[in-house]
Amino acid sequence: MASSSSNIHENILFQSRSSDVKLQIVPVQQKKLNHVTRREKVGLSFSNLSFTVKQGKQDKVILKDVSGRIRPGELTAIMGPSGAGKSTLLNILTGYKTEGTRGEIMMNDRVRNLSKFRKLSAYIMQDNQLHGNLTVNEAMNVASKLKIGNKSAKDRETIIAEILDTLGLLDHRTTMTSGLSGGQKKRLSIALELVSNPPIMFFDEPTSGLDSSSCFQCISLLKTLAAGGRTIICTIHQPSARLFEMFDHLYTLADGQCVYQGSTTRLVEFLGRLGLQCPPYHNPASYIIEVACGEYGNHTRTLVNAIKNGKEDIQNGQPLPTLEITDGLNNSEKFTHDIKNTIAAAVNKSDYKFENEPVYKSTTISALPKDVVDDIAKGDAAKDDPEKASANSALLGGPTEETATKRYGTSELDQFFIILKRTLLFSRRDWTLMYLRFFAHILVGFLIGALYWQIGNDGNKVLSNLGFLFFNMLFLMYTSMTITILSFPLEMPVLLKEHFNRWYSLRSYYLAITVSDMPFQTIFCIVYVAIVYLMTAQPLEIFRFGMFLSACLLVSFVAQSVGLVVGAAMNVQNGVFLAPVMSVPFLLFSGFFVSFDAIPIYLRWITYLSYIRYGFEGTALATYGFDRAKLQCFVSYCHFKSPQITLEELDMINSSYLVDAVALVAIFFVLRIAAYLFLKWKLKTNR
């Protein structure tokens, strides 16, 4: 009976939704990850973990001295009412949150080295964070090149096929990520991380937004991953009874304290001992949440004391803890004292072990496919024998030299090229980023060309021509800046996830995105400048055109850098408002509205910061400088017939094009470095 149910589960798990009808006739295939890199098993324990945030002048304690233990080969659920601290605990365990945290986190019974831990773990966040403009295959290729770039292309291909097959995504290889269903996106997020076969995986609400069937598929998948020897931890709100029984281990929080830790099958018994009888046919998962919410009276302290705030771990076959009579307060102070002594002894001896050694057994094991059960059994049997273990399990095996020493799966130079290629690929597919921008440049180019038609050599229309030069700056500034402000913050969540999961360094990423848009921006700018330059009849001399174009290009690159700084420092809403507002002084002090001499001395410094001024001056010098011959005059008197007079009026007679160009290059570099620093800061503070 159990075996047939497991077959059905497996079928449901690995068939696409559209092929439900074939469910009964497709033979069950053994789906195992045989080619992924073998990694060591990771067990995690924590003791007296507290998390405090500042709220105004006061400290708010969110986690209160909780302890716990999470074993490899088990699927662990962190449950609790809303606001109990589930996400906070998960974020601390992943290493995503470090500030404001107190307490010990141990990895395989040794004090955790966060850097080493991050190499072994993967954090799959709630909102999937995928690039919509890549196909499943492309996304997998990028992940594999970044994470296991040392393997041959053929090996990577095999691993990708194996993972996609196992996760039921093989038929969707060519589907765009944006076209996947919620459950498929979740599976793709898992597949991307599975490439490097992390022994410990964290999931923040993996079932949120999924229908009940997809929830079941998702949890079944996590169960299968756990059965392979991995440590799987996820937060979950309130699973159905069917989902709940798939978890091996339950960690329940209420008001920042642990109210239950142990096997899911012992929960009802544990609560019963404390006089909290779960009604028959009532979902135990709902019942513990109701108890934690205080629907049956305030039992939080009793539960916290009974489970010793997570120090007790109720496993199958282990006696339930006896309820200690206390003064009614939780025992955390006593525990803190105890554990500090234990840790101090451990640091001296380096052999710290948790109170209760794990009893590694799952009562829901019969719900799993047979090969998975075999794996668990082998893992169990080989537990005390590392050699046996590495031979038997898909996951086991000590860390290789590589995983032990290298921070990333590939060199930073390779990372740069892989990210560059990926960015170019989805830029090419991004309608707004590419085609709309291209059409906007052409359209505005022709409009401006028509408006200022053939005025460039007319001595009577010099002021209008200066207006044209200024408008060029305005247009190039806004288009380059706003597109970056709009698109860059959208990248942030993906960057946060990938960078946290050690796909690449921030340096490689930043360099790649810095370089990636330049070719497109250059082409758009050349097309625009060529159109307006010819239509407005500016001097037809190659060197003047070259200088004019260079000044325009530099201004658009600088404006793009401003967009990057704003995009890195704030969200889209604030950026879209603030960036244009902040640009106003630069426009005012560009030299077009007020000449330099007319500006009050105490405000002149702003002109030195105005990149628009350097751009405007550069194009004006390219147009009227370098001994340009007198303009034509079609009326009786043209005041600006001589280009010299125009430059004198603009206070540019002694200006140097070279100085303008160097200033623009310098501002460009300063802004790019500033954007990098903002990004670095944001990656830190966003956690």
Ligand SMILES: Nc1ncnc2c1ncn2[C@@H]1O[C@H](COP(=O)(O)OP(=O)(O)OP(=O)(O)O)[C@@H](O)[C@H]1O
């Ligand atoms: N940075 C912070 N500043 C202030 N309060 C915070 C901060 N982070 C978390 N909290 C508070 O801590 C409590 C626990 O938050 P957490 O997100 O961990 O809860 P949760 O159990 O995951 O809730 P939910 O199920 O609703 O997501 C909440 O009351 C939350 O408002």
